[in-house]
Amino acid sequence: MFTNKKIVLIVSGGVAAYKSAIFARLLMKAGAVVRVVMTQAATEFVTPKTFEALTQQPVVTDLFDAHNDSVIAHVSLADWADYIFVVPATANILAKMAAGIGDDAATSVLLARHTPVIVAPAMNVNMYENPATQRNLATLREDGVIVLEPAEGLLAEGYAGKGRLPEPDEILALAELALYQRTGQLTGKQIIVSAGGTVEPIDPVRFITNRSSGKMGYAIAQAAAEQGANVTLVTSSDLPAPAGVQTVHIQSARELLAAMTERFEAANAVIMAAAVSDYRVATPADQKMKKDAANPGLTLELVENPDILATLGANKTHQYLVGFAAETQDLINYAQQKLTKKNADMLIANDVSKAEVGFGYDTNQVTILTRDAQPETLPLQTKIAVAREIMRRVTEAVKD
Structure with missing residues (x-):
């Protein structure tokens, strides 16, 4: 600026x-x-x-x-x-x-x-x-x-x-x-953004997570605040909170689901930028797990986490729902399936196998899919620039 x-x-x-x-x-x-x-x-x-x-x-x-x-x-x-x-x-x-x-x-x-x-x-x-x-x-x-x-x-x-x-x-x-x-168009609107990976405990010192830094979700929260919206950011990341954004910290996928569900009815738009762990350990240990010389190796029983985007999509009434898809192959096909299956209004897809795209980078390149338009691929740019492009389209959908 x-x-x-x-x-x-x-x-x-x-x-x-x-x-x-x-x-x-x-x-x-x-x-x-x-x-x-x-x-x-x-x-x-x-x-x-x-x-x-x-x-x-x-x-x-x-x-x-x-x-x-x-x-x-x-x-x-x-x-x-x-x-x-x-x-x-x-x-x-x-x-x-x-x-x-x-x-x-x-x-x-x-x-x-x-x-x-x-x-x-x-x-x-x-x-x-x-x-x-x-x-x-x-x-x-x-x-x-x-x-x-x-x-x-x-x-x-x-x-x-x-x-x-x-x-x-x-x-x-x-x-x-x-x-x-001063020129924002979402004054009085309620926007919920999720960001970062979820953390699933194995024992008190170990956990399952993914490579998501939360940077893209934080950028979207900032871009939503710039439009004048009341923004709640639900995250597991420890990044500095964007100015003017309320932050709710969570760890696990189930905690994320509870936080999103609690705020869903009042929301005008929900952007699920968090990278949710697909699985969690069925029974996390209460104490730190020790190696057993007599039985080398470790077997963990994993169970599926709730599909938060699909849950929100099944229960939405007036909310504009945006999901993310981080893929390494067949990007558009998988993203299109996810858009329909999860009942989202917009799907942001990126190929995280590419250089400077996705987890941990300050830049990103995404393809935007909606139900009534051809996929639109944005150029490689900073994550805040990508976020502003996404929010410009969300604003058009929810500003009235």
Whole structure:
């Protein structure tokens, strides 16, 4: 989202200003060009030279740009920017923004803005909960400003409360999500996504699983959240949860079935991206199994796990159901059979025998099958790009 974008980063005077330097670098790593504007109070916490060294751009601290006398800095920066961030946003600068005050370089840039503005409030919990601050935040939201919620945690004053600036990577993820959601079409819709392999115990230290990392399901959950949906991700993976997504952790196929069944009736769409173990051990051992010199070898009795996709397909009423098929041969034939047999509305098939496709990779190549169209094979691309293509089609089916 931020590749080749021009971003003005406004830093106001709070102790969390040091995180803004890290945030500036993350924006640059994402491909953005960053210009920094600092309030006078901010320079008491971090020097302008720090941001100049990090961004390789001049830093504006007053209304008249000392680097270029031919332009009015606050107007030119507002015109230049694709996005404006205020990180951290103190109670003072929020009040000035809400009242339309432009008495320094930072607030003048904000007053001249005509592109999206994202603010990340950071302050003492009592300042944050003050009715005046809450009124100002409500006014800014009404004005179209994207307000990222502060985190709860230990504050500079030595006690805990809501008001801590989120970590820079969290700010970036939340901002990207909020910007996508401005054009999302699934607001108010309930989407359930499963991800990762299931884990079937043999004994307390051993288990049966598969190679699924969960990356594809996590990407789909992120893409669904970007559309504005309320997303629940049911997973056995320990990947960081996508921003704005509720995560439910499970282990076994039966736990996955229970979690999906519990939420199925309320769902508008269900995407079964999890790789479910076909079998489980009939009777897992209560204690760690030991080798027996007199009887070398080990025989395990396996029984079939429930077919979760087929179960959901048999019980669906209004839900749009998407399944996955990871194959190593005869991809389209097997996928077409699965689409019909499981009563799914869409089937995402991929050939995991190919390089850079499927388990563990950050890229994927899939073929999308539906009941009323020819199979459509997407090019090899990142999993988030694949996920957005899948969700674009799901959105068309469930948005009304």
